[in-house]
Amino acid sequence: MADPQDSEMVDAGGVDDDLRSQVDIFREEELNLKYPNRPRNHSKTLPFHDLYLTLFNPLNENKKNSTGPVVARRKLGPHGGPSSNPHEIRQSIIERFISRWRKEVGDDIYPAFRLIIPEKDRERAMYGLKEKTIGKLLIRVMKINKDSEDGYNLLNWKQPGQSAICRTAGDFAGRCHEVIAKRPIRIEVGDMTIGEVNDLLDRLAAAQKEDAQTLIFTEIYTRMNADEIMWLIRIILRQMKVGATEKTFFNIWHPDADSLFNVSSNLRRVCWELYDPVIRLDGDDRTITLMQCFQPQLAQFQMHSFQKMVDRMKPVEDDPVFWIEEKLDGERMQLHMIGDDSIPGGKRFGFWSRKAKDYTSIYGNGFMDSNSALTRHLQHAFDDGVENIVLDGEMITWDPEQDAMVPFGTLKTAAIEQQKNEFSKGIRPFYKVFDLLYLNGQAITNYTLRDRRRALQQAVKDVHRRLEIHTYKEARSAAEIEPLLRQVVAEASEGLVLKNPRSPYRLNERNDDWMKIKPEYMAEFGENLDCxxxxxxxxxxxxxxxxxxxxxxxxxxxxxxxxxxxxxxxxxxxxxxxxxxxxxxxxxxxxxxxxxxxxxxxxxxxxxxxxxxxxxxxxxxxxxxxxxxxxxxxxxxxxxxxxxxxxxxxxxxxxxxxxxxxxxxxxxxxxxxxxxxxxxxxxKEAKEKQFKVEDHRKKRLRATRKRPITVAGNEAVLDTPYVGRAINVFEGLTFYVMTGSQKPEKKSKAEIESMIKSHGGKLVQNNLRPETICLGDQRTVHVASSIKRGTRDIVRPSWLFDNIKQTETDEDKPTLILPVEPRHMFFTTEDSKWHIESAVDEYGDSFARNITVNEMREIFDSMPTKYEHGFSASDFRIELGDHAHELGELPGWLFEDLLIYADPQLASGAARSTQKDSSFRINQACNTARFAGARMASDLREGITHVLIGADQSWIKTLRQTISRFKRLPRIVTIEWVEQSWQEKTLLDEERFAPT
Missing domain, CATH: 2.40.50.140 (Nucleic acid-binding proteins)
Structure with a gap:
């Protein structure tokens, strides 16, 4: 609800002002009864433009700065300061905004949070507006011809713009900004407050007709500049992506805010009950309660190794058991039942989805609900001793005739059919329960899964194909997973979920207690098999x-x-x-x-x-x-x-x-x-690869580097022999020592040369040969000259020390060369950066080297206390997969991770008149591939996975000559490969679409 002091309103929906006023008064009284101690703001809310100028834009800028290489991120921030940690900057930006709100507005931050994290606001109804509808409204408001360049760009926002300056393909709000900025009513920021924007959005949510929506967008267009409108559209679409999650905002607002949201899914309650950071939640307020939607526990993502997944569940010697459940293709649903003598049957039900959408009106509020799709069949589903209960499970669609589960997309149809006719023999909703979280006035989330399952089996009775307890299989080794996975794959199921029976229920978390497995085709077995x-x-x-x-x-x-x-x-x-x-x-x-x-x-x-x-x-x-x-x-x-x-x-x-x-x-x-x-x-090949991983990495780095690594030194004569255990760890390698070393050991050039020779390496006094490794740790004239030329990498001698130390430590293992890491580099050329950075993880921890305690401490110290990513495409893909049943069929990642290059004449539209049809098809194929996750290359270069060919195949000979120099040859396919893969909703084999 907007700040009551922000009373400026423009009637855009044709609703009577007196009626609107009465509704507002009634709503205000209702809220006062529910939240008698709610905070009151002493001043008007901040201007809307302050929201994006002081919060959204700085967070976005910080997100961009935090996506660079790990080493660079640690050292440099927006201002180049050594303490410019992205996490700390994000924290500071949010803290400044919240502090200003408390000082200038008051303790009620609900109006701001509704706009900052709109996807968590359950109070405001959905707008029913998608990108294309908003584009049509803007065209109408700005009086643009829909066939003009800007009109086309708005309606086809996923496609590249028709002009060279249009670079916002795929970003609808950015595309709107481009179009509006050409014809703004306001250039300076507008005068709308955050409270007024909330009022406007409430009216927009209530406006069902296009005329009413047009009036509201007219007001938006006249009272906001292009930047404000762009952010407002992001709020309407609930696509903020500002580089901070709701947990970050909650934790800075109040230390218990995230906990309360997890058990209530109620943004208003979080803001109105937890406005004073000094006042903390009681223990009872931290647990789930009856008829209050909570945020459920989620399953962790699959790892590459089944054994690793089992190990992460921390089996103990006397209890190595884990559970394997089938992953159901339905909608996550929580069921609440409470005693209520005011309704027939004496029990009242509530149903909520994972996203806190209330489905009680569909599945039923009681045993006698005549409009129920489920509850009227559950009169014998609970033990007589059950007074109230909260269940967690999956709502699926069941076909009684086939006695089989039906894909989720039919769930709503099935529920509506059951509402109309309880005796219908068609498909119907079927609730599969896998957890019990609350029983007879007590939350039991802190009990182990095993104990909760025992209670579930005593409290709930199966109602055939209406409500049943989901079965599981006990397992003790990773070898037991694969046969079950094969079985569910054969039955067209989604996969499996592994669960730790010793674990409590953790609200709104993904952790190693629950892990999901879906079959993936990560690598082929040798050659393809003809059978x-x-x-x-x-x-x-x-x-x-x-x-x-x-x-x-x-x-x-x-x-x-x-x-x-x-x-x-x-x-x-x-x-x-x-x-x-x-x-x-x-x-x-x-x-x-x-x-x-x-x-x-x-x-x-x-x-x-x-x-x-x-x-x-x-x-x-x-x-x-x-x-x-x-x-x-x-x-x-x-x-x-x-x-x-x-x-x-x-x-x-x-x-x-x-x-x-x-x-x-x-x-x-x-x-x-x-x-x-x-x-x-x-x-045999796999075994060889297993024992030569590091050696393979070293050879790959040297083979793919356009300019080889170099090592720097002076011309000192070797007088002192190296005293130590002689191991030929550097056999076959040639070194040019340019200087001595400073850290971690201080050694002269002569001493380093002695070490190299005693460990099988060869020495030269120049870097003329490309395979020579140049070593240096001081900026001498000779080294500075080499850096200025920028053609050779210079490795610190610490790399030698690490190799020798690792070899002496692991005496029983084969002698292997460690990959060069960023910490080993005195100077790195642009061509080598990616390869060198791939030797460590995002925090700088080596993949191949045994690190010291001090190094480990440095790594931990450099990590943010809570590292959050604003947006991850891979995580977003997984989230989409989890909600495919809510959103419908989502082939949006069909071409993910592919880099595609198209026939340049056709893709650019510069086709000859005889190729117009082909030009249209290849453009459509490019757009389809881009929509489904592919990246499109603007030029033919290394790394391209596929080349699309149109009807004109005269340039194939030239193409093949060009790509023959690539280390990894791309696949040449006709545009039918994209078209038919998209049509069949599966990635088809490329060889079937090779040009003739």
Whole structure:
């Protein structure tokens, strides 16, 4: 609610002033009753422009300064001061604003927080405005022709602007600023206060008709300059991204603010109950309460190693157990039930989503609610002793006919159908409970998960396919994870969640007590494998009625044939169901139509297909096909794993279809011997790589560096031999010592040269050879001259000391060269910076070197007390994945991490008249790829992953000559690759779209 002293209002919705006044009075009285001790401001709220001038803009600037290299960030701030830590600057900016608010306005900061963190304000209704709608309103207000350049840019804000000065593609608010700045009503800042802006936004949220919205945007346009309007649009869209999270603002406002928000999800309550930092929350106020939405615990992101995930859950010797649950494709939902004699049935319910959206009106407020989609079926779901309860779970959609879960996008439809007809046999909402947090007047979040589950099983009874307790499997080793992951992947589930049964429930946290696993295809196993389809499995859902996944096998070898095996006999190897498009399924059906046979358990085709398990027939298919009648498919996978479920004794982990091999027949597909040889080769290479990680890194750095590392020294004669354990750690390396060392040991040039020779290194007295490593630690004339030329890196001798020390410490390990780190560099060329910085993490901790206690202390001291990232694209992607069920299908990361270069003539629109259609398609393909996460390169350079080709392929020869010099060759594909991948919602194999 806006400050009552900010009473200036303009009627933009056609609402009667007397009626508006009565509503405001009633609302004010209601709030006074609910918050009798709420703070009152002594003055008007600050001007709106102060919000972005003193808070948003400085935070944004600080965010930009904090995204540079780690070493640079530690040393330099906006003003170059040594103490300019980004975290401290962020803290200072927010503290200054809050301090000024308390002094000039008062203790009620709610009006400001509604605009600072609008995504946490649950009181104001959604505006129902997306970017395109706002663009249309601005076009109407500014009287711009929608077909003009600016009109086009507003409506097509994700595309590059039509003019060279338009550089805001993808940033709608920035695009609005560009257009408004050309035709502003106000150039200076406006006169609206924060309170007035809140009133205006309340009216905008209530305005449903375009005419009323237009009047409000007219007021915005006339009373604000371009900068203010840009930030107001960010507030409306709830896309602030100022480089500070709500936790930062909460913690600076009051030490208990974040805790109260976690248990209440109520921004108004946080601001009105915790306005005095001296007054702290009682213990009871820090826990969840009935009928008050809380912020649920979240699952941590997947790590690369299952074993590492299990270790992070801190198993103990007498209790190594962890739990494995299926990750459900639904909407996170909390259920509250409280005794209430005023409603039929005596129990009142409340339902809230993870984002604190109230769903009680849909799922029901009581057992007798005639408009309920769920609660009227729950009269027998709770033990008689349960008076009140809070449950955490997932609301999914269930199809009774298929007796299977349905993708989340149908949940609202299912709920509405159940509201209309409780006896409907169609899809319906189904609540899967996995935690109990409050029972009979007591919060039990501090109890272990194991204890909470025992209480849950006593308090809640399953109501078939309406409300059920989610099952879990106890496990004791990481090896037990993969079979379950394979199972849920085969069933088209999202993945798994690992849980620590010894853990409490932590509100609004992601930690190692809950970790989610989703299958990812991070690396292929050797080469892609060409295997024959020998069996098929029926699908369900949209794939129902046909074969949706296939069994592939390996052909027997000459040795088995000589022993009497049929030449057409195959051993079962793996099942594959991912990566197929509708066209792929159709092609397989067309080729194999009429050739499939039902699998007969009593008379299996053992002469052609041999399964594991003998008479148990593990992984037996629903149908089988003669290998000579079948097709060869090319697949890729994450790795190979041992198994007893397939005759080969091995199977592919997470196999994915790549393409049909119409050029291959069954008799020249992969055989058992071929696979064994390939497996041995891959394992051998992996083992070599394991023992030569550092050496590989060193060679890679030297091979990819345009200008080699150099080391500096003087011409002192070597008189003193090095006394120490001689290890040939520097064998094969050539050094040019330019100076002695100062830190961490003071040694002369002669002493350093002696060390190098005694450890197998070679010495020269110039840096003419590119492979020479130059060493130096003092700015002598010779060193300064080399730095001025800027062509050679200069390494400190401390790198030598670290190598020798590590080798002497790890005597039982192979002798390996450590990668050069930023701390080792006296001077670094631009070409080498990225490679050198990749040797340490973001805090400067070495990936390969054993660091000292003092170094560890320095690293800890340099870390911010609470390091927060304003925005992370990878985190945002994961957040989107968590909310895919709320937002609908989100293929927005389909081309993530790809760098694409397009035909320059077509992509620039400079196509010949005969290529206009191709020009439009390639531009559309570029925009699609950009929208789905790809970066577009403006020139052909190293690092490009894909090159898009249009209809004109005359420049391919020149293109291939150019890219042949690249270290990593990009894939050349036609624009159909982007179009069909987008259409199929999966990344298709590039070889299918290579230009002819």
């Amino acid at each position: 024959v389809i020998i069996g098929g499995y029926y699908g369900s859902g949209k794939r129902g009625g046909g074969l949706s996944s296939y069994m592939c096998g390996l052909r027997v070898d000459e040795n088995q044939i000589r022993q009497g095996a049929d030449p057409m006999k195959f051993y079962s190897f793996f099942k594959v169901g991912g990566g197929f498009t509708a066209v792929d399924y159709a092609a397989i059906r067309h080729t194999t139509d009429g050739k499939w046979k039902k699998w007969d358990i009593k008379h299996p085709p053992s002469e052609y297909i041999e399964l594991a398990g003998g008479h148990l027939q593990y992984e037996r298919p629903d149908e089988w096909i003669l290998p000579s009648d079948s097709v060869v498919v090319e697949v890729k996978a994450a790795s190979v794993a041992a198994t007893d479920q397939f005759k080969m004794g091995f199977t592919l982990r997470f196999p994915r279809f790549k393409k049909l091999r119409n050029d291959r027949q069954w008799d020249n597909a992969l055989s058992i011997l071929d696979f064994i040889n390939l497996k041995d080769q891959v394992e």
